[in-house]
Amino acid sequence: MSLPSPLQTIKHSLFDRHKITVMIKRDDLIHPIISGNKWRKLKYNIEHAKKHGKKGIISFGGAYSNHIHALAFACYQEKLPCLGIIRGESHYANNFTLSWARHWQMKLSFVDRKTYRLRADRNYLNELQAQYPQHLIVPEGGSNSLAILGVTEIIDELNQQAVFDTLLTPVGSGGTLAGLISGDKNQHEIIGIAVLKQGKQSEQEKIDSQENDYLAKEVSSLLPFEATRYNNWQILSNHHLGGYAKFSDEDSQRILTFNQETGINFEPVYSGKMLLALLDLVEQGYFPQKHRIVMLHTGGLQGLGGLHERSIIKNNGWSLPDTAPQS
Ligand SMILES: Cc1ncc(COP(=O)(O)O)c(C=O)c1O
Structure with a gap:
């Protein structure tokens, strides 16, 4: 285990142009298999x-x-x-x-x-x-209470590593976001990027605000009691690129280009969706100048093996994992 995982500043012309700082918490480097x-x-x-x-x-x-x-x-x-x-x-x-x-x-x-x-x-x-x-x-x-406890340690590490304003994470089942909210204790803005389309909602729920949002409810249900009063977090649900594990050739090319420019491997199911959401938000001027953002790299690079096997991605620059053992 390689802990604390490194925090790196990402050099990129888009971030320079908008005069913001973007860092990445490299949890993908914790362990070659049990990563992120x-x-x-x-x-x-x-x-x-x-x-x-x-x-x-x-x-x-x-x-x-x-x-x-x-x-x-x-x-x-x-x-x-x-x-x-x-x-x-x-x-x-x-x-x-x-x-x-x-x-x-x-x-x-x-x-x-x-x-x-x-x-x-x-x-x-x-x-x-x-x-x-x-x-x-x-x-x-x-995602259970023991997982939430483990995730809070990311915040302990980050507090030792940098001063920042906003923390970004991909959201699937919600446990990671819940752990970050719990560990952060209302210090920073926390943004979750939903990687899947929201589950079915009732008509009333659709009318109501984020409180009734399916994923937000899921996250809230995972929070320890003292964290339920924190209001420094939100889930952005328009960056799923079509649904779970869905993305276009253009999306995958944007991720690949960024990987090549920065030397960091993002995959298109979780971390890559967070990345594209960030790039879009920055381009839209969402963050003020001098803003300091941390993206959490949640790993998931083994998933490239399955995407490649199903020809959903091609062998055109992705850092593919070792081939699977024959049974
Ligand atoms: C690589 C990766 N990143 C992020 C997530 C999302 O985490 P969570 O399910 O805790 O929301 C998952 C799913 O568990 C994942 O496999």
């Missing part, structure tokens, strides 16, 4: 499982999940058995992400979408726990 927010979210979950003598960990994810990939390796390293409950059919077991997960001895159980939707349902979880009484069940994306 994954290490932050898993650290206390693994510690908890070991301390309480758990016989293993169970968690949930899609067939290309960064969380499943990182959890498999973290458990392998700690000699903890683990089970991944995966949305989709069993042929996914040979894809890039899950081949690695199996290589690190994660057991996989494939479920249909209907069953997967129950992943946070109390009755379903009780049944699962009864089936595996000695296992720790960790939610999708790892």
Whole structure:
């Protein structure tokens, strides 16, 4: 583990023109496999499982999940058995992400979408726990109170590393943003960039303000009580580029160009969407001169393997991960 992760200033003509400072918290460099927010979210979950003598960990994810990939390796390293409950059919077991997960001895159980939707349902979880009484069940994306605790440590590190005004993070399940809000204690502006389209909202919710926003509600529900009064955060929901893991050739080219200009690898599902949101906001003059912004690089570079395998990205400059082991 390489901690604290470095904070680097990004040199770029756009930022110079707008007279702002942009830094990047390189959590992608924490560990070659358990990188980014994954290490932050898993650290206390693994510690908890070991301390309480758990016989293993169970968690949930899609067939290309960064969380499943990182959890498999973290458990392998700690000699903890683990089970991944995966949305989709069993042929996914040979894809890039899950081949690695199996290589690190994660057991996989494939479920249909209907069953997967129950992943946070109390009755379903009780049944699962009864089936595996000695296992720790960790939610999708790892987002639970132990994960929030791990993420707060990013803020402790940042406070030692720099003075800044705004912190930007991509938002999927919301745990990372919740951890940042909790650790920040209302000091800075925190902006989450939603990488997926908002879930279904009722008509009343659509009329109401951000308080009723689906993702914001999700984040609020993850906050420890004392953090529920903080009002220094928002989620921008117009930068998802079409939905989860969706982006155009032009979007991917913009990310690649930025990667080449700066030497930092952003991928197009999480960190790259945050990056493009930032570039757009800067171009729109969203930030005043002298503003100091920190982007959190949440890792996820293993995801490039699956995107390449499905020909969603081409081998035209992306820093692709090592090929998956053959089963
Ligand atoms: C690489 C990466 N970045 C960001 C996120 C979003 O984090 P969260 O789910 O905590 O909102 C995820 C998803 O877990 C991720 O895999």
